[in-house]
Amino acid sequence: MKQREFYQARVERILEAALPIKTPHYLSEAMRYSVLGGGKRIRAILVYATGEALKIKPELLDSPAAAIEMLHAYSLVHDDLPCMDDDDLRRGKPTTHIAYDEATAVLAGDALQTAAFETLSSVNSEICAENQLKILNILATASGVNGMVKGQAIDLAAVGKLISENELETMHLNKTGALIKASVLMASYCTNDTESEKTDAQRVKLTEYAESIGLAFQVQDDILDIQSDTETLGKQQGADIAAGKPTYPSIMGMDAAKQKLFNLHQKAIDSLSEFGEEANLLREIANFIVKRIA
Amino acid sequence: MKQREFYQARVERILEAALPIKTPHYLSEAMRYSVLGGGKRIRAILVYATGEALKIKPELLDSPAAAIEMLHAYSLVHDDLPCMDDDDLRRGKPTTHIAYDEATAVLAGDALQTAAFETLSSVNSEICAENQLKILNILATASGVNGMVKGQAIDLAAVGKLISENELETMHLNKTGALIKASVLMASYCTNDTESEKTDAQRVKLTEYAESIGLAFQVQDDILDIQSDTETLGKQQGADIAAGKPTYPSIMGMDAAKQKLFNLHQKAIDSLSEFGEEANLLREIANFIVKRIA
Numbered sequence: 001m002k003q004r005e006f007y008q009a010r011v012e013r014i015l016e017a018a019l020p021i022k023t024p025h026y027l028s029e030a031m032r033y034s035v036l037g038g039g040k041r042i043r044a045i046l047v048y049a050t051g052e053a054l055k056i057k058p059e060l061l062d063s064p065a066a067a068i069e070m071l072h073a074y075s076l077v078h079d080d081l082p083c084m085d086d087d088d089l090r091r092g093k094p095t096t097h098i099a100y101d102e103a104t105a106v107l108a109g110d111a112l113q114t115a116a117f118e119t120l121s122s123v124n125s126e127i128c129a130e131n132q133l134k135i136l137n138i139l140a141t142a143s144g145v146n147g148m149v150k151g152q153a154i155d156l157a158a159v160g161k162l163i164s165e166n167e168l169e170t171m172h173l174n175k176t177g178a179l180i181k182a183s184v185l186m187a188s189y190c191t192n193d194t195e196s197e198k199t200d201a202q203r204v205k206l207t208e209y210a211e212s213i214g215l216a217f218q219v220q221d222d223i224l225d226i227q228s229d230t231e232t233l234g235k236q237q238g239a240d241i242a243a244g245k246p247t248y249p250s251i252m253g254m255d256a257a258k259q260k261l262f263n264l265h266q267k268a269i270d271s272l273s274e275f276g277e278e279a280n281l282l283r284e285i286a287n288f289i290v291k292r293i294a
Numbered sequence: 295m296k297q298r299e300f301y302q303a304r305v306e307r308i309l310e311a312a313l314p315i316k317t318p319h320y321l322s323e324a325m326r327y328s329v330l331g332g333g334k335r336i337r338a339i340l341v342y343a344t345g346e347a348l349k350i351k352p353e354l355l356d357s358p359a360a361a362i363e364m365l366h367a368y369s370l371v372h373d374d375l376p377c378m379d380d381d382d383l384r385r386g387k388p389t390t391h392i393a394y395d396e397a398t399a400v401l402a403g404d405a406l407q408t409a410a411f412e413t414l415s416s417v418n419s420e421i422c423a424e425n426q427l428k429i430l431n432i433l434a435t436a437s438g439v440n441g442m443v444k445g446q447a448i449d450l451a452a453v454g455k456l457i458s459e460n461e462l463e464t465m466h467l468n469k470t471g472a473l474i475k476a477s478v479l480m481a482s483y484c485t486n487d488t489e490s491e492k493t494d495a496q497r498v499k500l501t502e503y504a505e506s507i508g509l510a511f512q513v514q515d516d517i518l519d520i521q522s523d524t525e526t527l528g529k530q531q532g533a534d535i536a537a538g539k540p541t542y543p544s545i546m547g548m549d550a551a552k553q554k555l556f557n558l559h560q561k562a563i564d565s566l567s568e569f570g571e572e573a574n575l576l577r578e579i580a581n582f583i584v585k586r587i588a
Contacts, residue, residue, distance in 0.1 A: 022439060022440070022444075023444075023448075024444070024447045024448055024451055026447070026451065027439060027443070027444070027447040028439060031439065074404075075404075078400055078401075078404060081397075081400060083395070083396035083397045083400060084397050084400065101377070102377035103375075103377045103378050103450055104447075104450075106372055106375060106377060106378065106400070107372075107443055107446060107447055107450070109404075110368075110369075110372060110403075110404075110407065110443055111438050111439040111443040113404065113407055113408070114407070114434055114437050114438030114439070114443065115434075115438055115439065117411045117430065117434045118431065118434035118435055118438055121427055121430040121431035121434055122431060123427075123431075128423070129422070129423035129424045129426070129427050130423045132423070132427055133415055133417075133423050133426055133427055133430075136411065136415040136427075136430060137412065137415035137416060137417075140408055140409075140411045140412035140415055141412055143408050144405050144408030144409055144412055145316060145321060145322060145325065145405040145408070145409065146316070149321070149401055149404055149405040149408065150316075150317070150318070150321070152401060153318045153320070153321040153398075153401055154317075154318055156397055156398075156401070157318055157320065
């Protein structure tokens with residue numbers, strides 16, 4: 001089994017254990033439905049891959065890997081709501097508000113966000129409290145009004161409007177980029193050391209890497225929205241265009257979008273030049289992101 | 295000015311500063327609309343009052359006081375949504391989804407929850423990282439699937455059903471009680487000491503106090519829903535009854551509900567017997583909760 005699939009299965013087990021069925025059952029079932037059994041787990045795999053690059057053992061990375069997937073899942077559940085993107089299909093299954101109902105989807109999303117912070121704030125004897133707090137602050141900053149939610153708010157306001165490539169970039173740097181960057185940065189703090197010049201320098205490079213693949217991911221998403229099909233995607237093909245959402249191909253043309261994807265991939269690979277083979281999984285993720293078909 | 299109003303004004307200033315207007319404006323404006331300029335601030339005042347009882351200076355309590363009010367505000371915004379309680383009026387003003395729209399209300403609520411954890415995870419030189427992490431964990435545990443959201447989920451499932459007094463109690467202990475208890479417990483960790491037997495013993499008593507006033511608050515809420523009027527309440531009078539929600543008076547009768555309120559108040563006061571006049575504000579809050587008219 002490939003390393004990527006190995007970590008994908010690992011975070012699935014961690015999430016499964018972190019979200020047991022509890023009273024009232026329908027709530028925890030909806031939470032599990034929203035987060036388990038699907039998804040590429042790119043963010044969690046990035047946490048583990050960064051751990052490999054920095055020689056941090058996987059046991060120390062399980063909490064941030066699970067937390068970032070919970071956070072991401074909550075954002076999808078709320079994003080799919082009728083008052084937001086109104087999507088019926090996600091990861092090849094009915095969205096949470098379709099499988100349950102709207103109220104349950106709102107609550108399950110809310111509780112998944114909380115669960116992410118609960119996971120990160122649980123006592124961990126192998127990561128010092130200063131770093132745990134830092135990890136938590138990275139996730140909170142990346143996912144709130146200065147990060148992911150900001151991107152979603154720009155997205156909602158942009159529907160049906162003409163926006164520039166720069167504005168589109170700001171939206172994506174926040175909407176998806178912030179969490180991808182957070183995955184890499186959180187992993188870098190999963191140690192007992194509070195200060196390290198070497199790690200600080202590595203963080204700069206890892207941040208460059210994360211920003212490049214974050215945007216690349218989105219450019220490829222926009223390309224797939226046009227060139228793939230619903231069955232392969234596991235969500236409605238053409239949904240963004242139909243919703244009047246600005247995309248890279250719609251703003252800059254398909255050829256230019258593909259060139260941009262190529263450049264971002266190159267930049268991601270270049271930013272890892274000072275790492276040896278311990279960063280191979282990070283390189284593989286960059287390759288996967290531009291070559292994926294769904 | 296009474297001490298209670300002093301702290302009410304204090305947390306208002308902290309919240310105001312913690313939530314500046316940012317791009318996109320409509321999102322941060324909706325967040326400010328949802329949390330500023332209203333509310334009794336019972337939870338924040340409890341944080342400061344517990345600080346007084348434990349001789350902790352207010353500066354150390356500002357973050358948890360603001361965080362608990364952000365968390366509470368997010369829960370109200372989502373609770374008022376059409377798919378949840380569908381309320382148009384809150385604190386005498388149109389609810390967030392009425393003043394803005396549903397999508398904005400979902401996002402503003404989401405971002406307010408995140409902001410609570412962002413606030414608590416910011417570096418604070420006067421509270422050790424171990425305690426900051428503990429404070430964060432208290433809030434996360436109290437507000438998620440084992441606390442507030444659990445209570446909301448029980449509440450939603452109970453509409454139009456006959457439930458026992460015990461089930462009603464479980465719902466309220468989670469829905470409102472968990473955050474009230476968290477206010478008191480968070481305050482007790484706003485120090486640089488990680489271990490103290492004296493504080494542990496005080497925490498037991500403070501927890502008893504918080505559980506009693508948390509339930510008392512809810513019993514009084516149910517009584518006011520029947521005996522007050524919309525203008526005084528700042529929200530629709532009779533809304534719970536109209537929505538088919540179980541309440542203390544509807545389950546046990548008005549006289550028994552009032553007796554219960556009296557007993558809970560007595561229990562709260564008794565649990566503070568080992569504290570001197572430094573706990574007077576906690577006593578005043580207990581009195582306020584049973585005597586309030588809105």
